[in-house]
């Protein structure tokens with residue numbers, strides 16, 4: 001019944017949404033941020049432990065749709081061990097991927113590529129971005145909760 | 150006597166219903182957000198701009214006379230639509246939200262004092278919460294909320310007496326909940342309030358296009374509605390206010406039309422209702438609202454209410470049969486909408502999947518975040534019906550829900 005959605009809801013995405021990685025509080029976190037999607041009520045909290053400009057560890061908690069949960073889960077896997085600059089670059093590559101479907105040469109997306117289908121569902125872009133926006137805000141030390149609106 | 154046409158025959162009047170979405174026939178089940186528009190309403194809009202377009206209440210020329218007559222004719226029609234005792238009790242606004250804000254300002258600023266209580270219910274739309282929060286901040290009044298019992302979405306009327314204290318100035322509540330499908334007992338609530346000298350406001354956004362409304366029978370002091378949820382255009386709605394109350398209120402917006410005379414340093418106000426309608430009004434949409442009201446009465450509001458009851462109950466029952474569903478709102482005597490969650494599947498995913506099959510649902514908090522929090526959810530999926538929806542469409546929706554459960558392995 002849903003052939004058109006097989007691309008958006010790939011098995012990897014379903015798996016991550018049902019059993020999200022790095023889920024829960026992080027003891028000893030030194031930056032954290034809240035994110036919310038006011039239109040749908042999705043909420044999340046992200047915790048990062050950074051040392052020497054490197055994301056040593058990160059975890060997240062929250063509730064929302066499958067795309068949001070899978071994207072946040074995959075993001076936490078891919079940010080571990082990255083420097084701030086690398087995180088920023090990866091965010092830009094990811095943002096381009098899910099808003100335009102474009103992949104730049106020599107990219108670092110790895111598993112994040114499974115989310116490329118999001119670009120054909122404009123209403124779902126903010127679901128895929130919520131975790132990322134919260135992570136960027138935590139790294140920048142913003143006090144305000146981020147909002148996708 | 151001729152049999153009236155079956156309600157599904159009115160589908161042909163709605164051009165937007167006849168289209169394919171993602172390769173499937175559109176099944177439009179987001180009527181609580183906004184209804185589709187019949188061709189006669191679309192025609193009324195373009196006819197005004199093509200033939201009669203002029204400003205109202207100002208010119209002496211023919212077109213302005215026509216526009217003014219049609220505009221004021223809608224006020225008279227709207228008065229009959231809700232059985233107001235005077236045409237002057239109808240104030241045109243952008244919709245329910247603006248109507249409530251008008252009361253919160255023009256009535257609230259004058260009559261609500263520090264220490265007073267504004268009583269709402271736990272199932273209110275943000276538009277019947279936020280304006281009162283703003284008024285409370287301005288005046289030092291506080292808000293109280295009549296509780297909702299739980300997933301069955303009923304007001305806990307056994308607590309009404311405790312909540313209607315001598316400090317309560319206003320009781321404002323929704324007739325039909327857009328998030329639960331609850332139909333609240335307006336007559337009883339207004340009567341209890343009136344006995345205690347408490348002013349009442351009814352949010353009729355979800356009921357105005359779905360059943361007969363008689364403000365004198367309901368016994369409310371104010372009533373707010375939106376044209377776009379009842380076959381009319383967006384950007385037009387109205388506030389009903391009891392004439393003696395409106396007379397005591399001061400304007401909330403200043404400008405043209407609402408004055409009787411202006412000096413550099415002071416002005417005197419126009420009469421009710423004009424003193425609450427500053428500036429050039431939404432003329433074309435107002436005139437098309439007249440057509441929408443005529444159209445609804447031609448269909449028959451009692452028939453629409455009956456159809457709501459049937460299709461709402463049918464959808465509730467079919468979802469229950471489907472299983473692995475959490476349903477919200479009363480089991481019986483519900484409005485024509487169902488709010489639900491498929492177990493372990495988020496409402497946003499449900500709505501995306503349904504959309505791919507041409508089924509337009511709403512997923513989210515439905516502008517009732519405090520209620521969602523109380524029920525312990527962040528969102529629900531909602532199917533909301535109008536008289537042009539059929540049980541076959543409900544069956545198709547249920548089939549799609551079953552398909553979604555299968556996809557998600559539930």
Ligand SMILES: Cc1ncc(COP(=O)(O)O)c(C=O)c1O
Pocket residue numbers: 181182243244245246247274276277323325326327352354355375516
């Ligand atoms: C119960 C209720 N009240 C108020 C409103 C606000 O109506 P509007 O946005 O037309 O002003 C709505 C519309 O969603 C509603 O369902």
